[in-house]
Amino acid sequence: MKLKQEARRSRDEGEEKLSRSFRPNFTAPLNTQVKSSKWQLERVLFALAGTMNLIGLILYIFASEWFLIIVALVGINQVLFATTGFCPASLILRRAGLKGACKW
Incomplete structure (x- = not known):
């Protein structure tokens, strides 16, 4: 009886180690677009402008x-956002809870 329990325990430990070592890596490629029903910050900024x-x-x-x-003024603000990434409206929209698709 003890031998069966020890054999079962060692088999379970071996399966656990095996499953940890063969986990697939499901990272998305960098060139994929974010598919979401929520509007991203950049999209809201373009709509606002x-x-x-x-x-x-x-x-x-x-x-x-x-x-x-x-x-x-809107045109100047768009050029400023395109060159520096800074936009006063984006600061307000980020505080409102919108997240950007870009990671900068």
Whole structure:
């Protein structure tokens, strides 16, 4: 009886070691895109910039030419984000809980 228990215990230990050593590595390649139903930070930033540009353009057409300043500021902010990765709206959106797809 004792011999059977010891044999069973050593067999279980051997199977455990074997299963630990042959675990497959399921890391995703680096070039895959994130597939999620939630909007990522970068996507929200582009939507926000496009919306602000349209609002500024509509206000320019119907109200005053001074609203072109909104379009210019949004454009400058987009260039700033593209070159440095810094955007004031991204700081606010990160605090709201959005996560970016980029890891920088």
